[in-house]
Amino acid sequence: MSSSRVCWRSRLALCLTLLLVTGHWWDAMCMPDATTPRPVPRRDADYPPPKSVALLTRLGVECIAETGVSPSAIKRFSDEDIFEDDYKLKCYMSCLFRLTNVTDDNGELHLGKLLDTIPIEYEDIMLKMGARCTKPKGKDQCERAFWFHKCWKKSDPVYYYLV
Ligand SMILES: *[C@@H]1O[C@H](CO)[C@@H](O)[C@H](O)[C@H]1NC(C)=O
DSSP states (O other), X not given: OOHHHHHHHHHHHHHHHHHHHHHHHHHHHHSOOTTSOOOOOOOSSSSSOHHHHHHHHHHHHHHHHHHOOOHHHHHXXXXXXXXXXXXXXXXXXXXXXXXXXXXXXXXXXXXXXXXHTSOGGGHXXXXXXXXXXXXXXXXXXHHHHHHHXXXXXXXXTTTOOOO
């Protein structure tokens, strides 16, 4: 074996080693983990759509009275983390579905009716957000309403909102 060939081989080995090392470095830098900050929800003059916010705020008053949920819990779920231990919040979500008339005869969310209420310019975003959120689980209507909200927020934490 000629010496130039040995040299070429060791260079290749060095190169592969660097690739592996930098590959791991890349993973560490770019893969999401527990220390990566959460994506920031979009909140500006155009989003969430002011008309939707106005309607939901009006109906929300009624649903807050009905369920006894705290407004801070609604805000926290909308703009911060997903938490599971607030049954009043889950029933608030169910109440909002009912008062916005996006439920079927059994009071369950009707996805087609929900889509009809989405402003046309946000239809693609909402379809994508809800694409994997079609088979709710939960022992009652409040739990199933929450299942949808949790699924949407997980799917698109930037565009998801709750009023
Ligand atoms: C829902 O339907 C009821 C009964 O038809 C109606 O009075 C109410 O205005 C509707 N609410 C919305 C938000 O469309």
